[in-house]
Amino acid sequence: MKDPTPRAMIGRAARAPKAESPGREAWRMFRRNIPAVCGLLILICIVLAVLYGTLFYGGDPFEIVWAPHEPPGVTPEFPLGTDYLGRNILAGLLAGGGPTLAVGAAAAVITMGIGISLGALAGYFGGWVDNLLMRITEFFQVLPALLFAMVLVTLFSPSLWTIAIAIGVVSWPQTARLTRAEFLKIKQLEYVTAARAIGAQDGRIMWTVILPNAAPPLIVSATLTVGVAILFEAGLSFLGLGDPNVMSWGLMIGANRDYILDAWWPVTFPGLAIFLTVFAVSLIGDGLNDAFNPKLRSR
Amino acid sequence: MSLLEIDALKVTFQTRHGAVTALDGVSLTLNAQETLCVVGESGCGKSITALSTMGLIPMPPGRIVGGAIRLNSEDLTKASEARMRALRGAEIAMIFQEPMTSLNPVFTVGDQIAEAILLHQDVTRDAAWNAAVALLDRVGIPSAAERAKAYPHELSGGMRQRVMIAMAVSCRPKVLIADEPTTALDVTVQAQIFDLLNEIQRDFGAAILMITHDMGAVSEMADRVAVMYAGRVIEEGLADDVLDHPRHPYTRGLIGCIPSLDHAGALKEIPGVVPPLHLLGEGCSFAERCDFARQTCRARQPVLRGAAHRVACFGAQEGWA
Numbered sequence: 001m002k003d004p005t006p007r008a009m010i011g012r013a014a015r016a017p018k019a020e021s022p023g024r025e026a027w028r029m030f031r032r033n034i035p036a037v038c039g040l041l042i043l044i045c046i047v048l049a050v051l052y053g054t055l056f057y058g059g060d061p062f063e064i065v066w067a068p069h070e071p072p073g074v075t076p077e078f079p080l081g082t083d084y085l086g087r088n089i090l091a092g093l094l095a096g097g098g099p100t101l102a103v104g105a106a107a108a109v110i111t112m113g114i115g116i117s118l119g120a121l122a123g124y125f126g127g128w129v130d131n132l133l134m135r136i137t138e139f140f141q142v143l144p145a146l147l148f149a150m151v152l153v154t155l156f157s158p159s160l161w162t163i164a165i166a167i168g169v170v171s172w173p174q175t176a177r178l179t180r181a182e183f184l185k186i187k188q189l190e191y192v193t194a195a196r197a198i199g200a201q202d203g204r205i206m207w208t209v210i211l212p213n214a215a216p217p218l219i220v221s222a223t224l225t226v227g228v229a230i231l232f233e234a235g236l237s238f239l240g241l242g243d244p245n246v247m248s249w250g251l252m253i254g255a256n257r258d259y260i261l262d263a264w265w266p267v268t269f270p271g272l273a274i275f276l277t278v279f280a281v282s283l284i285g286d287g288l289n290d291a292f293n294p295k296l297r298s299r
Numbered sequence: 300m301s302l303l304e305i306d307a308l309k310v311t312f313q314t315r316h317g318a319v320t321a322l323d324g325v326s327l328t329l330n331a332q333e334t335l336c337v338v339g340e341s342g343c344g345k346s347i348t349a350l351s352t353m354g355l356i357p358m359p360p361g362r363i364v365g366g367a368i369r370l371n372s373e374d375l376t377k378a379s380e381a382r383m384r385a386l387r388g389a390e391i392a393m394i395f396q397e398p399m400t401s402l403n404p405v406f407t408v409g410d411q412i413a414e415a416i417l418l419h420q421d422v423t424r425d426a427a428w429n430a431a432v433a434l435l436d437r438v439g440i441p442s443a444a445e446r447a448k449a450y451p452h453e454l455s456g457g458m459r460q461r462v463m464i465a466m467a468v469s470c471r472p473k474v475l476i477a478d479e480p481t482t483a484l485d486v487t488v489q490a491q492i493f494d495l496l497n498e499i500q501r502d503f504g505a506a507i508l509m510i511t512h513d514m515g516a517v518s519e520m521a522d523r524v525a526v527m528y529a530g531r532v533i534e535e536g537l538a539d540d541v542l543d544h545p546r547h548p549y550t551r552g553l554i555g556c557i558p559s560l561d562h563a564g565a566l567k568e569i570p571g572v573v574p575p576l577h578l579l580g581e582g583c584s585f586a587e588r589c590d591f592a593r594q595t596c597r598a599r600q601p602v603l604r605g606a607a608h609r610v611a612c613f614g615a616q617e618g619w620a
Contacts, residue, residue, distance in 0.1 A: 190396075191402055198387065198392065198469075
């Protein structure tokens with residue numbers, strides 16, 4: 001008998017496909033995205049290098065170890081050469097990566113924290129709350145971000161924390177707007193009314209009903225914010241506003257920029273490190289964006 | 300003493316045409332364990348009635364300007380938001396029209412039912428989960444323990460509506476409001492859901508306030524029927540009386556719209572549409588569409604009159620329509 005019997009067909013239909021949580025489905029989509037996976041691998045390599053690299057190589061990155069402006073590839077001991085004071089550039093890269101990534105991550109957390117809280121309150125409650133919070137958001141949006149961050153860093157003594165906070169304080173408005181838009185959209189959906197109909201309170205509806213459904217674009221935004229924050233930190237350090245006691249990629253560029261015409265390598269290698277990191281983070285962000293986009297899922 | 304009394308409820312909405320009256324003195328009573336069907340066309344105020352009872356009309360733009368909603372003699376229009384939260388889900392629960400969109404897509408259905416239980420009962424998460432599985436089993440979901448771990452998108456429309464019903468009855472509410480619970484479902488599934496609602500009502504002892512525009516649903520479910528038109532109740536009575544001997548020309552029109560296998564020929568229709576609420580005039584709001592309308596109908600608003608089977612129509616009251 002070729003055709004399956006009706007009973008067999010019923011049996012087959014009744015067996016539900018294995019439950020796949022939205023998170024797992026997104027990961028399955030992400031894995032198929034080759035550039036995004038490359039970005040993830042690059043980022044993992046960078047993180048491992050800055051976490052464990054100093055155990056095997058380097059030492060104090062501020063220590064003067066050789067003649068200044070030794071070009072890369074000449075002395076095997078210092079494969080990337082030395083800077084204007086004779087400090088080891090590879091040691092600086094390995095030691096400076098940690099603070100750079102940490103500031104980027106911390107700034108992204110602060111950005112998302114402020115942005116999501118205010119955006120959620122504005123979008124959910126609407127009315128005067130929305131008006132007030134959005135005017136505040138606009139106030140922060142019209143300030144030139146870099147100048148504002150410079151003011152904040154100079155007001156308080158520059159340290160990794162103040163830099164991270166300064167970056168967070170100037171970059172949350174976009175996240176707030178994105179969160180607000182998502183909340184405005186989702187709060188009208190029937191399952192939010194249904195949650196209210198079973199007696200859930202506002203806080204619960206905001207954080208356990210709406211926020212998880214708003215998560216995909218926010219996760220993408222958070223990832224990209226890490227990249228932006230790393231660039232921001234580099235920019236501040238380049239302008240001489242970084243923490244002078246902590247090695248970071250931005251500080252290396254900033255310290256060596258005056259001699260860029262005499263020696264290209266002290267600024268190029270930290271620059272490449274920043275570029276690679278931000279590039280990897282952006283690839284991951286794009287990959288997450290595609291993974292969470294239902295329109296691209298069936299492909 | 301009825302379980303739920305909606306008394307001369309008046310609800311307005313602020314629109315760009317000014318404040319329009321969505322409900323104009325709606326009075327309904329729901330007795331314990333009975334089913335009251337509220338019928339009418341789109342835009343006649345059925346859903347606003349349901350949402351007002353739940354305290355879920357968006358304010359602003361909505362506003363309850365008069366009347367009362369009494370649940371066990373407690374006026375819900377004056378209850379605090381905290382009090383309403385405690386009542387919602389526990390004493391009055393609601394089933395929505397669209398099972399496809401009324402479940403949260405990122406949580407499993409078991410989690411969502413357990414959540415409803417945890418909101419009102421002091422039990423452990425495990426106990427709530429077990430209760431959720433038992434409820435899913437009760438509403439006829441096969442292999443409930445497995446399906447409790449499914450996400451809403453993995454279930455069919457009928458299954459999701461069963462989940463919604465399980466969630467609504469999870470705390471054994473006394474009043475269950477069903478807002479067109481079968482409109483989005485296949486006809487065969489509709490019949491199953493009606494059967495389920497009838498069973499649930501018998502087992503859980505809930506009174507059901509069902510909003511519908513489907514006269515077939517009324518004959519399946521209703522003990523009593525209230526017909527609404529343009530924000531007012533225009534006829535009310537026992538289901539058999541209203542269905543077999545409709546008195547208001549509008550109700551007769553609605554019943555004339557039911558397709559029947561016995562009678563060939565074109566379906567009757569009611570000419571025109573429900574007038575926009577901001578354009579309602581002095582007289583009977585149905586006068587413009589009514590074959591029997593006379594001078595009086597356009598001059599004055601008829602009021603609901605009668606003993607058991609009440610109607611708001613001069614013609615029906617005086618015997619000329």
